[in-house]
Amino acid sequence: MTPNFKPIADGDRRVANIHEAKFEEFVYPDGLALGDAILQHDTDLPLGTGFHVYRMPAGMKTRGHRHEGHEQFLILEGELIESDGTVFRAGDLVFYRDGTEHNSYTPNGCLLAVHIVGPETPLE
DSSP: OOOOOOOOOGGGOOOOOTTTSOOEEEEOTTSOEEEEEEEOSOTTSOTTSEEEEEEEOTTEEOOOEEESSOEEEEEEEEEEEETTSOEEETTOEEEEOTTOEEOEEESSOEEEEEEESSOEEEOO
16 A cells, blocks of 8 residues: 655755756865855755765866764765775765865866765865
């Protein structure tokens, strides 16, 4: 027997296609913008925390940072090279423990599905 669900209210569901949606430019708290952008539905959280899709343009390098909470991401497109030389490619699912310090570089651009528990602390 199928449950009789009530209709989902307009404000209770958000849908966006990651290939067509408008991403929001990511600006660091000190005002620096590096060209990366985020698609995030949960507007109750600071941009770049919780679950979001993150796009880095070709040639971009993130600032060095420390994670204040676990980070997990799935490479959807492109490749990402970490500060220790590790190369991640489409299909790689990555986990960083709270307190991990690193930065990332993408030679040709990349798209990631990300979950970050808390804001990052810049190291640069």
